[in-house]
Amino acid sequence: MMRRMNIPHYKERLEAEKAKLEAGMGNVGRKNPRVPGDYEPVGSETGVEADTIDQALTITSFENNEGILRDLEARYDAVLAALARIEKGTYGLCSVCGGKIEKARLDADPAAATCTAHRG
Numbered sequence: 001m002m003r004r005m006n007i008p009h010y011k012e013r014l015e016a017e018k019a020k021l022e023a024g025m026g027n028v029g030r031k032n033p034r035v036p037g038d039y040e041p042v043g044s045e046t047g048v049e050a051d052t053i054d055q056a057l058t059i060t061s062f063e064n065n066e067g068i069l070r071d072l073e074a075r076y077d078a079v080l081a082a083l084a085r086i087e088k089g090t091y092g093l094c095s096v097c098g099g100k101i102e103k104a105r106l107d108a109d110p111a112a113a114t115c116t117a118h119r120g
């Protein structure tokens with residue numbers, strides 16, 4: 001007998017993570033005005049005229065931010081996709097085999113899109 005999934009619980013966790021990711025992306029990037037929902041990295045602002053070292057530091061920081069931003073965006077996409085699956089009624093089903101995703105796996109990662117056997 002199958003136990004009913006506590007979807008509101010996962011939805012709450014996903015919504016909370018979504019808000020946290022949005023705050024994080026707002027920290028290292030700014031919203032891309034051309035692509036809704038996309039963020040582009042920003043360099044650190046020193047408020048002083050940048051000399052060569054400052055420029056190098058800004059570039060390093062920009063590249064770091066870009067890496068962080070890419071990670072945040074990838075996670076953000078996964079969270080949005082999971083929320084979309086809740087709306088469609090397919091949440092908790094493996095995107096590969098269509099079987100139920102294990103509860104322990106969803107507890108560990110509410111945005112999981114595949115069962116343990118099909119995790120990337």
Ligand SMILES: [Zn+2]
Pocket residue numbers: 094095096097098099114115116117118
């Ligand atoms: Zn599967």
